[in-house]
Amino acid sequence: MKKHPAAFRVTPRHLRRVRLRAALAAGTALMLAGCAVGAPSSSTSSSGSPTPQESATATPEPAATSWGPLEEERTAAAEAVAQMTAEEKAGQVLVQYYTGQDPAAALAAAEELHLGGVIIMGDNVPTTTLDDGGAGADVGQLEETISAFRDTMEAGRDWPAIVGIDQEGGRVxxxxxxxxxxxxxxxxxxxxxxxxxxxxxxxxxSDLAGLGFTMNFSPDADVTIGAADPVIGARSYSSDAARVAEHAHAAVGGSLAAGVLPSLKHFPGHGSVTTDSHVGLPVQSATREGLMERDWAPFLQPEGQEAGPGAAAPMVMVGHIAVDALEPGVPSSLSAAAYGALREDVGFEGVAVTDALNMGALADTASNPAATALAAGADLLLMPVDVRSAHAAILAGLEDGTIPAERLDEAATRVVAMMMYQERLAGESGGDRETGSSDDVALEAARAAVTQVTGACGAPLVGEAIQIIGGNERDRARLAAAAQEAGLSVGSGDVVVLLGNTLQPASGDVVVTLDAPWALEGSAASSGLVALFGRNPASFTALVDVLRGEAEARGHLPVDVGQYPAGSGC
Known part of the structure; x- marks a missing residue:
């Protein structure tokens, strides 16, 4: 994959960064005595962590933080924010979105408003015809778009721009x-x-970094309650909070190792509410103690690790969920009590980012939720409906006092420090992967995940031919291709039923759920019930190996599914 040019070429901006870091390493003049309103004092930083005393001769030992930036990066961020105008500070805490594949208007807004970042959504991705005749992303054009945003937003400053995406895997x-x-x-x-x-x-x-992305709004740290959970489902690792925490922080470590900033989401927990916040306001009625034991547990931060399993997250996404135990009727993304719980109960020090501010849960709330969220405690404001109006509302809030100047300074300092941290991580990663190509790792994951809850483990579940029903057209085509590649005939024989994101059971010789496994409850299969947890090509390859008896299904249910308890499998 071609690397993003702006990330590797030597420019005056990069030379300034090198000189800055050299000066920091030598203990020189970044410890200025005067700070703007809201910048860290001599005893505490914007994140509440101790800062070193000024010294003209000794290099200060970087203070340990749980969220990533070194002390000198946080100090440099405070210095940068102290020199910004109010308009520049307001821009740094905003991440815009745009519609369609023409970014011209968004690029103009990014320059005019001094924006911190942009998120690339599915409809922004240019398409092309792939070598196999199918449609896919035009990665060359996408790289050019990302490069244009980075060049625009990084001009005149010494830290990278936020270019983010939602790339969880599976449905998202x-x-x-x-x-x-x-x-x-x-x-x-x-x-x-x-x-x-x-x-x-x-x-x-690593694939995202190769295109120029600096941020991925993933992984999901929600603990699903099962079939009553309308939106998270298979986006959750498990219904067990401890397992979710282990895998969420392992994913954080993997992303950091590739130089891409991850975000745990969606505090205070979207997996245990029964309304989809894309369309309405979910209400969480659990007690504070109950939330700490379950929904908040995966957001607790490990100590001092930057990469590898168990890493601390630099960012947490706050969802649009009203919590009775915090501030009844108010979405957490707009609630000072919710941000207080994230800081005080959970102990999170990093950047608090809102969920998308254009979602249905906020339709009947504040007229400009971006300004309300910032005042409540958000540091980064994602996808306001109109980024120009959001920027103007922040400036108006500064003017009338509803947004204290210190609050904006704190938020901007956290964001800038985080992006300085990202630049360091990207330099350390060098774009290298741990082992193997992405396709190889995806196949390894698919083979480890396939779960069989009935039937003879390791034995063939089908004969030499299969009929495929259910799923969508692409699901059927992918299974047919994998089956034919393995020597099976397609069109007659044993019936393999594919169930997508559905609660409806089915019957056949083999029944396979492709997303969440809820539909296994009530399904009947003469040979076996299988949970695949994926609709990607590698998952269908792994499924065919199990159908043919060439491999035993190695996964185990991470959730209860009717009569099949968590842990069921071969």
């Missing part, structure tokens, strides 16, 4: 072919191998 993936497609996060819960989770996330993030 803005980029597919020709990049590697990944199984659902629940596949990794079924495999239950945190080293594999970290390796896969590193490979996924």
């Amino acid at each position: 993936a803005r980029l597919e072919a020709p990049l590697t497609e990944w199984p659902t996060p629940m596949a990794f819960g079924a495999a239950d191998d945190t080293e594999l989770t970290a390796k896969a996330q590193r490979a996924l993030a």
